[in-house]
Amino acid sequence: MRDNVKGGALTEVTFFILLALYTPKHGYAIMQFIEEATNGRLSLGAGTLYGAINSLLEKEWIEPHGDATDRKKEYVITSKGKEVAEAELNRLKDLTQIASGIIGGK
């Protein structure tokens, strides 16, 4: 799956990284955040995470945070990234509403 910006659908990995970076984190902390948030269901490999971070940096949805001299690089979400994340949240809300109407639930 790829992020479909027009349609608003993000991959799960992209969405989780954006969520993780509402507070600045380095790579390892992002990985831990995702593992904890999903109770270990989604465990990201370091190579996959590295690729995802670089592609988000390129899109300017996230940016480096803090001194470049810090040994561990930290990243944080940008305003552009927040817009994308919010749009995804709204898309998911609509989707759950439609689904709940059909399948049932609250």
Next chain:
Amino acid sequence: MGTVRKARYFAGFIDAQRNWLNKMAAKGYRLVKCGRLFYEFETCEPSEYVYQIEYIGDKSKADGKDYAAFLEDMGYKVFFKNVNLDFDIGNIYWRKLADKGSKLADYQTVMERALLIVEKENDGTPFELHTTNTDKANYYAKFLIPYFLLFLLFTVVGALSLADIKMMLMWYAVALVFLAGFFVYLIRYFRDRKRSGIEE
């Protein structure tokens, strides 16, 4: 603590190299140093560490270093490892690739540091660097061109040594091995691409 030195050369056979390192680790040998043709180990607890190998021949030297630094930040230990030996054929071939100005390959990455050996403390969970199907497919795709070009290269070398049948057969055998490698990665690539549901 004793150190053990072993000579091995795996060329482009990354899985074999990883399996061997993991076997050594299972026996209680931890990698401390590697050169072109040798590996140096220290004794450790059996299965204290696990290894993965990452191909970075498509990255520039700076990008390769950046990736290695990222992996170290993740708490892993990283070694740079050569794929090729410094023999003339490979030398010329890879230089040509680099000269094309594609982002593929500056000379040094490809010749000397095209692989990363990544060591992780064994916590009982599988050690994978690539975990989503899209990312796996992209990773396997990186191998296709190098393997295919190596196959072509050795086919040509074989054809050029027509005068000496034995040599010719030897080069063709090498070419076939690379062709096999090419198909292995092609199959993995299509498998994971299909799983990821990319439509292209």
